[in-house]
Amino acid sequence: MNKAELLQRIIATLSLDLDVVQRAAQTAYEAATAEENIAENKYDTLGLEASYLATGQARRMEEIRQARAAYQQLVVRDYDPARGIQISNLVTLEAENGSYQRLFLGPEGAGLKVGQGEQLITVITPRSPLGQSLMGKAEDDEISLTLGAKQQRFVVVEVS
Template structure:
């Protein structure tokens, strides 16, 4: 599995998300400042609601820009068994039912789904509960994560 290609796929997705978020932010800003949205009385909140939406969209643009910067500065490292799973590790897990998944531990952009060599790969960050539990683990280790009211158990199958 090519980690450099995975990093490039993440950057491409983040650039696409940024372009979409910037368009949404611009649309929301235009709606918030449009003359038809000026309040006619104290109960007319359309302009106020549009300004809240514009502020939220602007925050989303900033979050994506920060994620992009983190991924652009990321130095890919080979797996070191002494340190165990760290940032940029590619991890294959099996759950208690035998279902398998592949995770790429990255600095941000958690939840992104990638595909390489017909393998589905989910990006997670060390801030995620599962990401936290995986840090320092090696193949053969078992981790447990509390998700809502249920305890999930995973076995680390392999790491690179």
Template sequence: MDKSLLQQQVLDRLAEDLLQVEQAARAAHEAATHEENIAENKYDTLGLEAAYLATGQARRAEAIRQAMADWRNFRPRPYDASQGIQLGALVCLVDSDDKQQQLFLGPHGGSMKLVSGVQLVQVMSSEAPLGKAMLGKREGDEVSIQIAQIRQQFEVLWVH
């Protein structure tokens, strides 16, 4: 699997997200400043609410711009078994039910899922609980995380 292609997919998806957020921010700003939304009394908060929404959308757009800059500057390195899993690794985990999942450890991740060939690849940040737990692990190692009352365990099947 080509990590540079996965990286480009992440950048493309972030660009789409940015476009949507910028459009939402513009619409919220227009609503906040529209003459029909000028408060007539202290209970008339539509314009204020739209202003809060526009501010939140602008912050989200800035966060996406920063994520894009981080991904553009990111250079995934080949896997080095002596260091174990590091940022940029493509990892395949298997759980106790033999269900496999492929993860791409990047500077930002969240809920982004990519397709590489016929494989689904989850983008994950090294700050996520599972991302943190994988750092330094090698093929054959166990990775364990606790989420609420449930302990999840995985085996590192392979790393690229």
């Protein structure tokens, strides 16, 4: 999968996620404003709980909308060894145990997974510990992360 195709798949996935969250937010809003959910006493909190849910769904909807807009405006650049790894680079890492991981360094949408099987690519951002460690690195560089009490090492195998 090339980066242009990957970018389109990320945008499509975010669009689907946005549609699902919009429907959930609308349902939560309707529950929060429904006449039958008006509190009858101080212990009747169904309407209040629904309003909290609607607020959370609205926030999530805005996060996804902003992530999608960031990807729609993203200029995909080829890897420049002089600059090292930057946003819009596709990176393959090898862990100490020999497993491989493909990552796309994006502006938003951390944790989003696109593709399947050998083609599975995980989106990370420069705000994550791994993303911070990758910024400016080059092929064959080693990255070391401490997550919890465990030290993990990776080698940058390929960057595009």
